[in-house]
């Protein structure tokens with residue numbers, strides 16, 4: 001068996017180690033004897049929906065989102081939409097997640113149109129409150145920064161978030177899960193992330209996959225099933241991954257809800 005990863009904007013949108021998600025899919029497939037190819041899809045490269053099995057995109061600053069936004073809509077949009085609609089697995093983190101919603105309004109109030117795969121929109125907290133970001137202190141005051149813990153069905157996901165955008169789910173949009181610690185989508189409604197078919201959008205950096213192996217396998221399984229029918233993935237020895245998961249969880253829960261509390265009070 002073979003899977004093709006479509007890795008969107010590897011040089012522009014791979015903030016906070018999100019590239020680790022690509023490496024994790026590669027390793028977890030190779031350990032099971034599944035070949036993996038990676039198509040690095042930069043600005044100007046189209047997405048072939050019949051070729052890609054797993055689409056991955058990471059985070060980036062507002063300026064990075066501005067750089068890729070036009071390309072995402074005009075060059076990659078059709079391929080990404082078709083792949084996701086036909087059941088390809090996808091994982092979009094933070095800035096990537098924001099641009100897969102309907103739009104993202106940046107810190108300076110500019111509206112960047114998104115793909116609309118997720119029925120969401122995002123507004124930077126500075127644009128909501130009219131805060132100018134002239135100093136590092138001001139810039140920091142409007143961000144949700146810290147550990148993020150999410151109840152995902154029966155499981156708990158751990159990661160790290162750092163974003164100024166607040167994402168709102170529209171009616172009927174399915175969240176990834178409930179925010180147990182951290183800000184998540186918007187620090188107010190308690191939701192984190194969004195799911196559409198086999199596509200997941202989330203604020204979980206970290207990178208997310210190495211310390212949430214069940215999440216990685218969920219997407220690998222979905223990709224394999226689209227290509228090869230009703231098969232399952234062999235379990236792996238996840239001893240190290242589980243230790244990493246537990247360490248991150250213990251740290252996050254040592255200060256539960258800190259950012260939710262601060263941000264919810266309108267800091268900045």
Ligand code: GLN
Nearest residue numbers: 059060062094095164165
């Ligand atoms: N620029 C976006 C925000 O601040 C995304 C940040 C990120 O990807 N970490 O909300």
